[in-house]
Amino acid sequence: MEAKAVDRSLRRYIYRHFIRHGRAPLVKEIAAALSAPMRQVRAGLKRLAETHAFVLQETGELWRAAPFSAVPTSFPVQVGKRRWWANCIWDALGIPAMLHRDARIDASCGCCNHQMVLHVTNGRLSGPKGIIHIAVPARHWYDDIVFT
Amino acid sequence: MLLFRSEPHVGRWCAQWNRPRGGTLNLEQGWQLAQEWYGDRLSPQWRAKTVVEAEASFAAIGLVGEFWKLAG
Numbered sequence: 001m002e003a004k005a006v007d008r009s010l011r012r013y014i015y016r017h018f019i020r021h022g023r024a025p026l027v028k029e030i031a032a033a034l035s036a037p038m039r040q041v042r043a044g045l046k047r048l049a050e051t052h053a054f055v056l057q058e059t060g061e062l063w064r065a066a067p068f069s070a071v072p073t074s075f076p077v078q079v080g081k082r083r084w085w086a087n088c089i090w091d092a093l094g095i096p097a098m099l100h101r102d103a104r105i106d107a108s109c110g111c112c113n114h115q116m117v118l119h120v121t122n123g124r125l126s127g128p129k130g131i132i133h134i135a136v137p138a139r140h141w142y143d144d145i146v147f148t
Numbered sequence: 149m150l151l152f153r154s155e156p157h158v159g160r161w162c163a164q165w166n167r168p169r170g171g172t173l174n175l176e177q178g179w180q181l182a183q184e185w186y187g188d189r190l191s192p193q194w195r196a197k198t199v200v201e202a203e204a205s206f207a208a209i210g211l212v213g214e215f216w217k218l219a220g
Binding site: 008012015051053066069072088089090091094095096097098099100107108109110111112114116118120125127128129130131132133134135136138139141 | 149150151152153154155157158160161162164165167169170171172173174175176177178179181182183185186187189190191196206214215216217218219
């Protein structure tokens with residue numbers, strides 16, 4: 001299979017897995033599901049990581065598939081009975097935006113941890129007023145995406 | 149990209165982490181940006197935005213100026 005087709009399948013499978021199971025698929029799970037050799041999956045994941053939407057752990061397993069995080073964060077998002085972790089407040093809003101579903105976001109103030117629960121209902125956002133702060137200028141977002 | 153209760157809380161965080169103040173947007177702008185950025189993410193036709201397209205998305209919700217430029 002050519003690289004572009006592999007990447008498309010990978011991308012689709014990763015998002016589908018996150019949505020259905022609430023967690024990232026392991027490399028071996030991806031390889032089994034796509035009937036692809038592990039080295040082909042790992043090479044595809046590396047190419048996806050070059051787009052910045054996907055970030056890998058040092059082990060080669062997925063860390064992020066924006067807007068989802070494979071590890072717990074301060075941005076839990078609930079849609080119906082399902083729950084995911086987002087990477088940041090932008091991504092927390094991105095989960096209901098991507099799924100086109102109502103959601104509850106259990107956010108909190110980055111300074112004092114004061115609870116700030118946000119709701120998305122029928123495409124409208126409600127909750128406390130708040131300010132999103134982005135510490136890094138846009139052109140440097142991907143220099144250190146974890147800090148950003 | 150963090151959420152804060154108010155401007156003073158942004159200022160306190162910047163002081164605590166010894167960081168200059170960055171860019172800010174209100175939650176409604178954040179929601180609009182999220183929809184613009186992620187609304188078509190599951191489409192089979194999805195592709196990453198170009199720099200020009202991404203900057204246009206920022207500008208469409210009022211995020212303009214040096215801080216929001218991706219190129220250069």
